[in-house]
Amino acid sequence: MPRTAVITLVSGRHGHLALQQDGLAAGSLRPDHYIVVTMNDARAGRLAAGGEPPADVVAVPCPSAPAGLPLASARNAGARSAVERGADCLIFLDVDCVPGRDTIARYASAVRDGELFCGAVSYLPPPPVGGYRLADLPVLATPHAARPDPAPGRVVYGGDAELFWSLSFATTARTWHDIGGFCEEYVGYGGEDTDFALLARRAGVGVAWLGGAPAYHQYHAVSHPPAEHLDAILRNGELFRRRWGTWPMRGWLKEFERRGLVRHEKSTDTWVKQLPEPAGSSTALG
Secondary structure (H helix, E strand, O other): OOOEEEEEEEOOOHHHHHHHHHHHHOOOOOOOEEEEEEEOOHHHHHHHHOOOOOOEEEEEOOOOOOOOOOHHHHHHHHHHHHHHOOOOEEEEEOOOEEEOOOHHHHHHHHOOOOEEEEEEEEEOOOOOOOOOOHHHHHHHOEEOOOOOOOOOOOEEOOOOHHHOOOOEEEEEHHHHHHHOOOOOOOOOOOOHHHHHHHHHHHOOOEEEEEEEEEEEEOOOOOOOOOHHHHHHHHHHHHHHHHHHOOOOOHHHHHHHHHOOOEEEEOOOOEEEEOOOOOOOOOOOOO
């Protein structure tokens, strides 16, 4: 069995972090290392280090500017720490994700060079009074409709790179090195996951959907489309276009356009933010 490290990024959501830690403690296989990467959140580091299993904390500073969290560089920092500690199997879990009882064991037994293994992520409803109970999560959670959910014991190879996401996945240290990690030019919401998957494909690394490695995504409020991340989506989307020749997150961009938040300049294939009209302005109808 390879030496495993679970890598989680956190900035806030301390309750979500605590339940993830509880899930790891209750698992059939505990990771050899639990690495929590904090982004301007010293309290999260103290909580994680004092919990069970105790976390190795890596602090990544981030600017106070509204650009967003440096998620790509934080994942890279967590991976570096895991490799330095001798981990062979790198398991990335979003702070909102609680692993199932056998998730870590399933990742550890399946991981091999040349693949990114993605377990199914299922979404939980708002927590009941008193919070979630680990035993109830498999019954409460609903699998994501747009991604494969193989039966336990099955692996589906040849997955679509554009469906990869970093909420829950595992790979070997060697394969991580071959890919080169996430592009750290991405800051804030959007783009870095698909970019990473395309880097993997360019390095000859595939995406595989792994049955029996569930992650239960704890509820938090979201907006559709995520208008609060509009600036980051436009900035990261343009970076992605420069690197790969096409725009990611096209569904969000088209919905923003429908709502009058952006417009598409076809001649240059750029998306431009639409500024609201000043209050009191009007258009004369002659």
